[in-house]
Amino acid sequence: MRANAKNSPAAEAGSPADPGRRRTPPLRALAAFDAAARHGSFAKGAEELGVTPSAISHQVQQxxxxxxxxxxxxxAGRAFLTEAGRTYAAEIEHAFGIIAGATERVAPQSQRAPLVIASGPSFAAKWLQPRLADFLRSHPEARIRLSTLSDRDDIATERFDLAITYGRPPQTTLRVEPLLIERLRPLCSPSLAASVGLYTPRDLATTTLIHSVNALTWAHYLRRVGEGDLRPRNEMWLDRSVMAVEAAVAGLGVVLESEVLAADELRDGRLIAPFEDHVFEVETTSYFLVKPRGVKRGSLVGPFEAWLRGAVAAENLTAPKLDASIGP
Structure with missing residues (x-):
């Protein structure tokens, strides 16, 4: 006796023998592939989905x-999309967009996507994150995802609602506007200033200069204050401003930084500006707000930008319309 085709195992599995079922891969594997492809990284895709990179790798392999x-x-430990992968990634992203759009039309209350803010790690940790509580007090319904940019070039591949970059981003189709200025000057611990006797920039020759990645190098600064020939006793290079500030607090040397990232340390006296005269500080537009040109995702983009600009203005850091950039 022939088995009923309707109840056969092949029909239940959605095999090609069943013309009523479409052959689709597991949704979890598609989500893992989509996240890894968008970020160009298994690790960042895993961070977005809240899983391990090995889980992403397993789902992609599946x-x-x-x-x-x-x-x-x-x-060499990295993953690059193949030509087929690039084609598939574009189609899958489009398909997920259609699903999200359909869901929003049927149940708009379910589409409370988080507001994605991208920023450099030092600015995110030292300035933005401590102030987010103020925004959340007035917008308790907000869901915020704060992601970090290792480099301002990352905005070409990252997805965000608003991004804050240190330095003007490279040529881009995104909207770029000056956000805030910083006043850069030498900073150090009070004990270091007292022990080596820091009274004028010339005295920097007796100590260690701490270098970090910012808008003004020590060489440019020293030329600006008339000490271009100065040679310090020692030098230290750190690739994050937050690390450079911590090194200065520990008394390891003098850092060239601003109150934007060292506000707490200056406020509680862990750091001081040994040369208090304003002639020894340099002002520049360093931070830029980057906005996608397309439709903004979520209704809180506008309120967040207004709050951000208000916070900048309250600290007298508002950038001029044009960038007063620093040159050598």
């Missing part, structure tokens, strides 16, 4: 097995 072709090319 999808590749399902499709019978590689979507990523693994080389």
């Amino acid at each position: 999808l590749e097995d399902f499709l019978g072709m590689p979507l990523f090319r693994r080389r």
Whole structure:
């Protein structure tokens, strides 16, 4: 006796024998692939989905097995989309957009996507994050995802509602506006200033200069204050401003920084400006607000930008319309 086709295992599995079922890969594998492809990184995709990079790798491998072709090319611990992967990624992102749009039309209350703010790690940790409580007090319904940019070039691949970059981003189709200025000057611990006797920039020759990545190098600063030939006793290079500030607090040397990232340390006296005269500080537009040109996701983009600009203005850091950039 023939088995009923309607109740056969092949029909239940959605096999090609069942013309009523579409052959689709597991949704979890598609979500993992979409996140990894958008970020260009298994690790960042894992961070977005709240899983481990190995879980992303496993799901992508499952999808590749399902499709019978590689979507990523693994080389030296990194993964790059293949040509098929790029095509598939664009289609899957489009498909997820259609699903999200359909869901929003049927149940708009379910689409409370987080407001994604991208920023450099030092600015995020030292300035933005401590002030977010103020925004959340007036917008308790807000869901915020604060992601960090390792480099301002990352805005070409990151997805965000608003981004804050240190330095003007490279040529981009995004909208870029000056956000805030910083006043850069030498800062150090009170004990270091007293022990080596820091009274004028010339005295910097007796100590260690701490270098970090900011808008003004020590060489440019020293030329500006008439000490271009100065040679310090020692030098230290750190690739994050937050690390450089901490090193200065520990008395390891003098850092060239601003109150934007060292406000707390200056307020509680862990750092001081040994040369108090304003002639020894340099002002520049360093931070820029970057906004996508497309439709803004979520209704809190406008309120967040207004709050951000208000916070900047309250601290007298508002940038002029044009960038007063620093040159050598």
